[in-house]
Amino acid sequence: MRETAAKDILRACLATLAAVLVYSVAGASGPRLLVVFNAFSVVVLYFSARRGEVFGAVLGTLCGLAQDTYSMGVFGVAGLTKTLLGFWTGYISRRIDVAPLARNALFLLVMAFLEMALWVAVTAVVRLETVNWHGGLILLQPAVTAGAAGLLAAAGRRVAARRARGA
C-alpha cells in the first residue's frame, strides 16, 4: 500500500512536470490548443479519482500554483479552483462507483465544468472583470480535458488489468 502511494506521488510529480512541458512546447505553436485543453486539470482529475480527496487537494494546490506561475492572472486563483477540484473529485469517486467508462466520462465532464464555473466566478470577483471566452472556444475546454482524463484512466485500468493477469 505504502509502495503504491509512493509510486503514485512520483507519477503525479512527473505528470505535473509533463503538464508544464505541454505549455512550453504546444503553446508557442498553437495558442488555441491551450485554450481548449488544460493539462493541469487532466493531472488533477486522473490522480484525485485514483487516490482520494486528500491527495487530490494537495496535488490540486501544486498543479494550480504551477499554472498560476506561468500566467499573468492573480496568483492563487487556479490554485484555489484546482484544490477544490481535486478534493471533490477524490471525495465523490470514493463514494460512488465511477469506474465504468460512460459513468467515468460523465463524472469527469461534470467536475471539469464545475471547475471552469468556479474559475470564472473567482476571476470575476478577484479581478472585477469578465473572462475572455475566446469566441466560445473556451467552452470546449471541460469536454476536451475530461476526455483526456477519461482516456488516461481507461488506459491506466487496462495496464493494471494486464499486469494482474501476468502476475
Added chain:
Amino acid sequence: MALGEKRRSALVLAGLALFHVVLISVQVPQGAETSVFERAVFFVTSPVQRLGAAAVSGAVSVWRGYFDLRRVRGENAALKRENFFLRQDLRFLEDRLALFRSEAEIEALLKDFRGTVLPARVIGVDSVNPYQSIVIDKGRLDGVAKDMAVCDMTGALVGRTIEPVSLKEAMVQLVTDKDSSVGVVSAAARLTGSLAGRSGPRCELRYVLASAGGGEAGEELLTTGTDRIYPAGIRVGRIVGIEPNAASPIFRRIVVEPSFRFNTLDIVAVLAAGPGDGR
C-alpha cells in the same frame, strides 16, 4: 470512512482553501504587481520549464538535423536567393545612409545597435491565456531587466519584459494582453493612439478621435517611442477594421492585427536599451 479520517480530510481542505484565500487577498490591492512569493515560485520552477523546453528542442533538432532532411536542398536554394536580395537591399540602404552620415558615424551606429539586441528562445506560454505572456530563456545574468522591448525574428513588436525576471528567465507581456498599452502612430495618415490588447488574437487602437480623418484598413502601425519603453519606428500591427465606437462616440473603434505570428514565435530579440539611448 472513519470519523478521524473525515476530520483529517476536512482539515486539509480548510487549510489549503484558507491558504489560497489569504494568498489572493494579499495580492488583490497590488493589481498587476507580482508578489515576492510569486517571484520565488517562478525562480524555482522556471529552470524546470527551461530544461524541458531544451530537451524537446534538442530532440526535434536531432530529428531535423540528421534524419528529416527532405526539402533541405530546395530550402537552401531559396535561402541563398533571398540572401542575395537582402544583401542588395542592405547595400542600397547603406548607400542611401552614407549620403547623410559619415562612415565612422554609421559604423558606430550599427555597432551600438547590434550590442543592444539580445536573442532569446521562448520556453513557455501563459498557462491561462496564451495571448497574455510568454517566458524567455534570458534573465538578469544576461542583462535583461523589466520594461525592455521584445521583437520577433522579422523585427515586429512582440511585447515587453515584465516582473518576474529571474537570473536566467524572464516573463514577457505580449502586445495582445488586455493590460498592455503601446503608443503607436499609423504610417500614412499619422493617426496617433494607444494600442491595447484584448487577450485574443487581435488588438484595438484606442483614443483616436472620431473627428480625426484618415486611417484605412491595411495601414501599418509603428511605435512612437513616447511611452519610454518601446523604441520609435517598430512595426506593431496593421489596421483591419474601423467602426464607430458605441460605448464612447467621440472615439473611433479601430481593430488591429498584430504583426508578430504565434507560430513563428520561437526566437525573439530583446532590445536591451531604451528608446532614449541614442537609437
